[in-house]
Amino acid sequence: MFEPFHEVVTNVSKTILEHEKKTDRPVIGVMPAYFPMELIWAAGGYPVQLWGNNLPLEKSDAYLQAYCCSIARSVLELEMRGIAKMVKGYAFTSLCDTLINLREIYRRLFSKPTLELSIPITKTVEARRTYLRSVVQNVTDGLEAITGQKITPDALKETSQLFGHVRALQRNLYQIRREKPGLIKNHDFYTVIKAGFFLPAAVYAQMLEKLLGNLDTLEAPNGKRPRLVLSGMVFDPLEIYQLMDEFGADVVDDDFANGWRTVSKKDFQVGNLSEGVTAYLFHPAPCCCIYNPDNDRHAYLLNKVKESGADGVLFWYMKFCEPDAFDRPQLMKRLKDENIATAFVDLELSVANFDAVKTRISAFCEILEG
Ligand code: SF4
Numbered sequence: 001m002f003e004p005f006h007e008v009v010t011n012v013s014k015t016i017l018e019h020e021k022k023t024d025r026p027v028i029g030v031m032p033a034y035f036p037m038e039l040i041w042a043a044g045g046y047p048v049q050l051w052g053n054n055l056p057l058e059k060s061d062a063y064l065q066a067y068c069c070s071i072a073r074s075v076l077e078l079e080m081r082g083i084a085k086m087v088k089g090y091a092f093t094s095l096c097d098t099l100i101n102l103r104e105i106y107r108r109l110f111s112k113p114t115l116e117l118s119i120p121i122t123k124t125v126e127a128r129r130t131y132l133r134s135v136v137q138n139v140t141d142g143l144e145a146i147t148g149q150k151i152t153p154d155a156l157k158e159t160s161q162l163f164g165h166v167r168a169l170q171r172n173l174y175q176i177r178r179e180k181p182g183l184i185k186n187h188d189f190y191t192v193i194k195a196g197f198f199l200p201a202a203v204y205a206q207m208l209e210k211l212l213g214n215l216d217t218l219e220a221p222n223g224k225r226p227r228l229v230l231s232g233m234v235f236d237p238l239e240i241y242q243l244m245d246e247f248g249a250d251v252v253d254d255d256f257a258n259g260w261r262t263v264s265k266k267d268f269q270v271g272n273l274s275e276g277v278t279a280y281l282f283h284p285a286p287c288c289c290i291y292n293p294d295n296d297r298h299a300y301l302l303n304k305v306k307e308s309g310a311d312g313v314l315f316w317y318m319k320f321c322e323p324d325a326f327d328r329p330q331l332m333k334r335l336k337d338e339n340i341a342t343a344f345v346d347l348e349l350s351v352a353n354f355d356a357v358k359t360r361i362s363a364f365c366e367i368l369e370g
Helices: 003-010 012-023 037-042 070-080 097-109 125-147 153-179 186-195 201-215 239-247 273-282 297-308 322-337 355-369
Strands: 027-030 046-049 087-093 114-117 227-232 250-256 312-318 341-347
Touching (some): 003 012, 003 186, 027 037, 037 046, 037 153, 070 097, 087 125, 125 273, 153 201, 153 250, 227 297, 227 355, 239 355, 297 322, 312 322, 322 341, 341 355
Parallel strands (some): 087 114, 312 341
16 A cells, blocks of 8 residues: 555655656755745746755765755765756755855856745745745745746646645644554555645645545554654654664654655645735744744643653754754753653654664664653
């Protein structure tokens, strides 16, 4: 039942080339995070999300220091090695300093067009709106220039429904995982979510509908294993979930930027583009990279633990992501104050030996069982 998703994730280039041909749309590489895919599809593009890869870093080291995160470094490696030839342009957000600089590097090194959805850091909602009005116009102009196609209200409406439907299906999958821990293996779950980064939304929606239909009548296995909430920027490397499946731990929910923080987004509002983008960026899940004092991460995470019935929270730290690192100590303290067990692992995407991570996670699970 999960095989088609594994097929996509193990053959990313083949998948993208196949659908580029079928859809006859220019591939747009989407950098982390929260760039609304709806805008790209409505402009006639084929968005493909780039959340890093496990290529050994050889060429990108000349431009990004070793203390930049492996997400940015490995994405740059793709372009430098010529593996991303099918990508016709790049869509960035200003999520962090690394990504802001990465776009400048792309502009200097490569001839492919880039555009940036700059996320405002403002004290008031009104200031945020005003700023985004001008940014969104630049973004849509940039997209239309890459694809040669105008974003029409009809296309936007249709696209909003399609991508909203995909996220609703993903939320169903999250719900099944919460309600029936252990039914979906950790490795299968994140493979399903990851496959959506590379497939056209309509194709992915059909696969999800079939999967959910198959899962509908199945029950969770007997017995209780340690239940975890994971929190971090990206849920890779997937290999770790295979280890967790083997030694027996069930992820029941997450707070990943490329997991729940994105999946939880409601349908993109199409009436007023800048309002739609504002709602999309700032709601509903808070993020360490988005300044939004009205959306408290502490309460959100506590609630997530309570609702999912988790035994503890494992922070999934991608070295050396500053926004994530700055939030973690306070979050861990707050959870500890509420008697919720916490631990963290620090990771890189190119890691090949998972022994240390396995030891750390299994030790945490033993504590939870005790
Ligand atoms: S992981 Fe952190 S540092 Fe890296 S691109 Fe994402 S937000 Fe920026």
